[in-house]
Amino acid sequence: MGGHEKTYRDATGSLLLPRIIRLDDNLYGAAFTLMKLVPARHILLKAEESGLLGPNTEVVETTSGTFGLALAMQAALMKRRLTLVSDPVIDPALHRRLVDLGARVEICAHPADVGGFQQARLDRLDRIRAERPDTFCPEQYTNPDNPASYTVVAEHLESTLGELDCLVGPVGSGGSMCGTARALRATRPGLRAIGVDTPHSVLFGHPDGSRVLRGLGNSLMPGNLDHREFDEIHWCTAAEAFAATRLLHRSTALFQGPTSGAAYLVARWWARRHPDARVVVMLPDEGHRYQDTVYDDAWLAARGLAGAPPEQPVEVVDPTRPSDVWSRYAWGRRSLGQVVGAAAGELIA
Known part of the structure; x- marks a missing residue:
């Protein structure tokens, strides 16, 4: 390895792995500088x-x-x-x-x-x-090296925290959650994986529509998203994610972006319902880009996005119908076709 090559590898490598921070009795945050x-x-x-x-x-x-x-x-x-x-x-x-x-x-x-x-x-x-x-073209949505790259994150989580019971994180390309969950399940097949999406994203059955919350969700179905990795799915609105981002900052001093807030909202709720489980939540990026938006009370108020985060999600029986509040569906490690077919009363193998 030449000197120049080693320099650029080490420069980004030093930012690669997340800090592991205890957020609650049984909840840990994997806080990335920049997960991507x-x-x-x-x-x-x-x-x-x-x-x-x-x-x-x-x-x-x-x-x-x-x-x-x-x-x-x-x-x-x-x-x-x-x-x-x-x-x-x-x-x-x-x-x-x-x-x-x-x-x-x-x-x-x-x-x-x-x-x-x-x-x-x-x-x-x-x-x-x-x-x-x-x-x-790296083709993040279809390149299998995207999810495969998260093996190093899974190894870091295991070496730091030991055996984990639940992984929570936002879903966009499918790479981080599918790759990390798959790697962790090599030694812990019972690990639960909870994906966090937003209404009007097509990833888990909603029709495509306008979305305020960025950084998770999608208008197209990425090839790297394996629906069978997920035990349950939550959909968080922008206002709920923004409120949770501010709560995360005030309660833990972690300065993260709104996808982290959405994931934290879900993970905190799930961890408190399962006090004997060891839970880790993926917090993808820091909050510097959002100082004039998510962290600005006037900006939130002007757009009707201010408020406190809700305490719990609404259970839904049909994942193809978007809700205007935080909602949850028991996905059950099934394919998209199986879930959508079941919601429509059809039997799909």
Whole structure:
């Protein structure tokens, strides 16, 4: 390993693993500086080692959030050209940071008729790759190296906490929760996995719709999402997630983003209902990007998003019908087809 190579590997490697923090009697938080560094770093380094990233290969990807930031950080250290395709919801502070790291950011101004901005971004990405023959796309939604990269996180959790009974975390691409749960179940098959989504995300049966809460949920079904890994699913609204993010900050001093707040709301409820279980919750990124939004009382009030987090979820019997409050469904490690079919009264093998 050359000196330059070791430098950029160690720079991102030092931020890779989460801090493990006790949040309650039986609840622990895995607090990441930037969780998406785990797959971004793993995928790019593996691509370079395998030859998929040649000397002049440009990295291209679609993103509106932290995976793009993670790629920009890693690409800067590897001296790689990077083009990111995003949309108008990308926040200005993130956009500035991506550009400062050397990334080229292309904005899709209009959503696709089907699949919204995510499909529009994918279409633009396809055109870029057709125009530029020497490119590499990490493809976070379908690349199996995304969930596989979280083996290192599972090993860290086991070595720090020992045997775990329940893993809670937000779901977007499916990589972090599916990869971590799968690795933990190699030695602890009874581990419960609880996914946190948001209403009007298609991931667990809802029809696609407008969503205020970003960083979890999806308008398209990612190939890396294995529904059979999940024991139960919770849907949290933006207002509930924002309130829980502020509660997490006030009660533990952890300064995290709203996906962490949503996961904390669910994990705290579940851990208190199961006091003999050892529970860990994935807290994906820090709160610096949200100081002018989630952490601003005036911003919340102006949008009708202020308030206290609820104490418990509403149980739903049909996961295809979005609720306007925090809701919960016993998924039972079934495929999407099995669950949707059961909700419709159909028998699906």
